Amino acid sequence: MNILRFDHTTADWVVYAPLRKLRPHHQQTSSVPSQESLRDTKEFCPFCPGNEKMTPAEIYAVRPAGSSGTADWKVRVVSNKFPALRIEEDHKRHDDGVTFQWMGGCGAHEVVIESPDHITSLGHQPIEQIELVLKTVQARYLDLKRDKRFQSIIIFENHGEGAGTSLRHPHWQIIATPVVPRLLRLKCNEATEYFDRTGDCLYRVMVEAEIKAKQRLIVGNDEFVAFVPYAAHLPFETWILPRRPQATWDSVEPAQIRPLAEILKTVLLKLYDALDNPDFNLTVDMAPRGDEDREYFLWHIRVLPRVSTPAGFELGSGMSINTTMPEDAAAFLRDGDVR
Amino acid sequence: MNILRFDHTTADWVVYAPLRKLRPHHQQTSSVPSQESLRDTKEFCPFCPGNEKMTPAEIYAVRPAGSSGTADWKVRVVSNKFPALRIEEDHKRHDDGVTFQWMGGCGAHEVVIESPDHITSLGHQPIEQIELVLKTVQARYLDLKRDKRFQSIIIFENHGEGAGTSLRHPHWQIIATPVVPRLLRLKCNEATEYFDRTGDCLYRVMVEAEIKAKQRLIVGNDEFVAFVPYAAHLPFETWILPRRPQATWDSVEPAQIRPLAEILKTVLLKLYDALDNPDFNLTVDMAPRGDEDREYFLWHIRVLPRVSTPAGFELGSGMSINTTMPEDAAAFLRDGDVR
Numbered sequence: 001m002n003i004l005r006f007d008h009t010t011a012d013w014v015v016y017a018p019l020r021k022l023r024p025h026h027q028q029t030s031s032v033p034s035q036e037s038l039r040d041t042k043e044f045c046p047f048c049p050g051n052e053k054m055t056p057a058e059i060y061a062v063r064p065a066g067s068s069g070t071a072d073w074k075v076r077v078v079s080n081k082f083p084a085l086r087i088e089e090d091h092k093r094h095d096d097g098v099t100f101q102w103m104g105g106c107g108a109h110e111v112v113i114e115s116p117d118h119i120t121s122l123g124h125q126p127i128e129q130i131e132l133v134l135k136t137v138q139a140r141y142l143d144l145k146r147d148k149r150f151q152s153i154i155i156f157e158n159h160g161e162g163a164g165t166s167l168r169h170p171h172w173q174i175i176a177t178p179v180v181p182r183l184l185r186l187k188c189n190e191a192t193e194y195f196d197r198t199g200d201c202l203y204r205v206m207v208e209a210e211i212k213a214k215q216r217l218i219v220g221n222d223e224f225v226a227f228v229p230y231a232a233h234l235p236f237e238t239w240i241l242p243r244r245p246q247a248t249w250d251s252v253e254p255a256q257i258r259p260l261a262e263i264l265k266t267v268l269l270k271l272y273d274a275l276d277n278p279d280f281n282l283t284v285d286m287a288p289r290g291d292e293d294r295e296y297f298l299w300h301i302r303v304l305p306r307v308s309t310p311a312g313f314e315l316g317s318g319m320s321i322n323t324t325m326p327e328d329a330a331a332f333l334r335d336g337d338v339r
Numbered sequence: 340m341n342i343l344r345f346d347h348t349t350a351d352w353v354v355y356a357p358l359r360k361l362r363p364h365h366q367q368t369s370s371v372p373s374q375e376s377l378r379d380t381k382e383f384c385p386f387c388p389g390n391e392k393m394t395p396a397e398i399y400a401v402r403p404a405g406s407s408g409t410a411d412w413k414v415r416v417v418s419n420k421f422p423a424l425r426i427e428e429d430h431k432r433h434d435d436g437v438t439f440q441w442m443g444g445c446g447a448h449e450v451v452i453e454s455p456d457h458i459t460s461l462g463h464q465p466i467e468q469i470e471l472v473l474k475t476v477q478a479r480y481l482d483l484k485r486d487k488r489f490q491s492i493i494i495f496e497n498h499g500e501g502a503g504t505s506l507r508h509p510h511w512q513i514i515a516t517p518v519v520p521r522l523l524r525l526k527c528n529e530a531t532e533y534f535d536r537t538g539d540c541l542y543r544v545m546v547e548a549e550i551k552a553k554q555r556l557i558v559g560n561d562e563f564v565a566f567v568p569y570a571a572h573l574p575f576e577t578w579i580l581p582r583r584p585q586a587t588w589d590s591v592e593p594a595q596i597r598p599l600a601e602i603l604k605t606v607l608l609k610l611y612d613a614l615d616n617p618d619f620n621l622t623v624d625m626a627p628r629g630d631e632d633r634e635y636f637l638w639h640i641r642v643l644p645r646v647s648t649p650a651g652f653e654l655g656s657g658m659s660i661n662t663t664m665p666e667d668a669a670a671f672l673r674d675g676d677v678r
Contacts, residue, residue: 007568008529008545009526009530010522010526010529014571014572014661016661016662016664017660018664084652084660098545099548152656154656156652156654156655163648163650163651164649164650164651165650173651175656177656181656181657182657184656186657190347202348206348209436209438209439213439230439231344231351233353281654283654283655284655302655309501311497311503311620312495312502315495315620315622315641315643316494316495317491317514317520318351318521319516319520319521320351320353320354321356321423322355322356323355323357325357
């Protein structure tokens with residue numbers, strides 16, 4: 001059973017997904033075959049073509065016209081075999097007294113397999129394949145939003161072991177949550193207050209200021225701009241934002257997919273070259289349900305290279321120590337060659 | 340120069356400490372001798388007795404009566420050689436327009452070398468040595484607070500490479516910050532609202548509820564109690580709290596040091612045995628300057644084993660996925676043997 005518990009000290013909901021009934025200490029030393037041990041062998045990779053039966057039921061796929069249930073897919077979406085949250089759970093709140101509140105682990109946890117290719121990372125895929133991935137993720141986002149229990153849709157990719165991935169075959173993940181995460185609520189509140197005070201969108205103002213300042217810009221096109229933000233928390237942290245006023249992917253139009261794929265490819269290849277294929281996480285931050293048409297927010301992609309390890313100061317204070325000035329990171333990324 | 344920049348999207352101050360002037364990509368591939376390469380050789384360990392000249396100037400030390408500046412210290416405190424924040428910087432706010440605000444990197448960054456022993460971890464030290472460490476950290480905390488520019492004192496230990504430590508010789512760190520970290524302010528606000536609503540301390544109520552519920556308790560004595568909290572964010576996350584109403588270490592009395600050393604030793608040894616010497620971070624969370632005597636808060640030690648890797652979901656949403664129910668973690672810790 002999946003549940004969430006409320007942490008009164010921080011106002012966070014914490015997800016509990018005790019997937020295996022083994023005793024806790026076995027998590028680290030289990031001799032049972034796990035995702036981990038299958039990680040780098042194509043034969044046993046559940047995401048490789050021909051191994052479709054190794055995954056939970058297919059939710060969505062892009063295939064040549066006329067095909068169905070075959071191994072000739074180009075992008076494939078399945079449920080996560082070890083889900084953080086599940087559609088079958090309810091989202092009732094329960095009160096066990098005093099500081100003990102919990103709710104059902106209602107939500108969804110999907111995997112978007114980027115391509116049939118076991119090795120090639122997203123940045124090295126042809127632009128058409130990146131477009132297919134983005135279109136697929138958007139389609140799943142829109143479909144998941146039809147379930148009104150889901151307050152937020154969290155979209156991300158983990159690349160490399162240091163970034164928390166357990167299966168090498170490149171894939172995105174989508175987790176629908178039955179609550180708005182506190183961090184997202186915080187970001188919305190900060191931007192809403194800015195909007196109430198100034199009548200302007202904080203993110204739009206930031207984009208304009210970064211374009212004017214130039215020194216943290218990496219690349220731009222007619223639809224999008226990529227930069228290392230002025231107050232980046234991590235070395236080489238890179239943001240991609242739209243030039244249109246869009247709070248979520250509800251309003252992203254088909255004509256924007258190609259330029260988004262192009263700027264994402266460029267950013268990923270620049271990071272790949274500059275940092276020698278770093279582990280990284282990629283997240284898509286959007287306004288929560290109900291705020292799709294609000295002016296205060298712009299959705300943004302954050303690419304977060306894992307080149308430093310958060311330690312006691314970060315965990316204790318929540319603050320970050322960044323050893324690379326954003327201007328230096330941007331200059332280095334900007335001037336590097338891109339294939 | 341150290342500075343902080345304000346992230347308007349989250350209201351976080353981010354610390355910038357570009358310690359080396361090498362180009363950013365050299366951070367990972369530098370051939371210059373670094374802390375890293377010295378990590379596990381006593382001969383070159385700046386924290387081992389006899390190597391006192393390898394550290395910045397000594398700030399504090401516990402030595403036999405009559406000794407001074409010698410290698411016979413029992414606990415030693417020095418400035419961090421690569422500080423996140425520095426006493427010499429100012430804390431003026433600067434406004435470079437629009438979304439670009441920064442301030443001087445004013446603060447302090449000290450290292451508390453736990454003992455002359457290069458290897459032995461804190462939990463395996465004699466109880467008297469743990470007492471010396473705690474007394475020393477408290478003394479440095481009280482001294483740093485005399486500088487009224489410092490709004491918060493962040494106290495932590497990193498144990499193991501996966502927890503972000505770069506020098507093996509066991510040490511605590513103390514960072515004084517010129518701002519109250521946003522996460523700490525959040526915790527204070529949640530607890531203050533609880534106090535305003537109920538007239539009670541959220542942390543005291545939580546301690547009482549955990550004692551009554553029993554199932555997440557690990558160990559207790561007359562002064563302190565240790566448990567895995569109901570909504571623990573991480574597997575085996577363990578908190579130690581005082582039974583007295585104390586918001587900070589300003590009011591911790593000498594008579595409490597021995598029982599604190601005892602409960603800390605027990606917790607560390609239980610985690611060591613249960614998880615086979617896990618990497619971990621330890622933090623001491625306290626109310627910020629000015630709230631030392633407020634009733635809404637209890638200081639608490641959090642021990643955070645690094646047995647899972649936060650990934651895109653955690654970075655994107657700020658929420659945690661915990662695969663171990665707190666009751667299971669506590670039962671396993673409670674029933675394990677302790678040497």
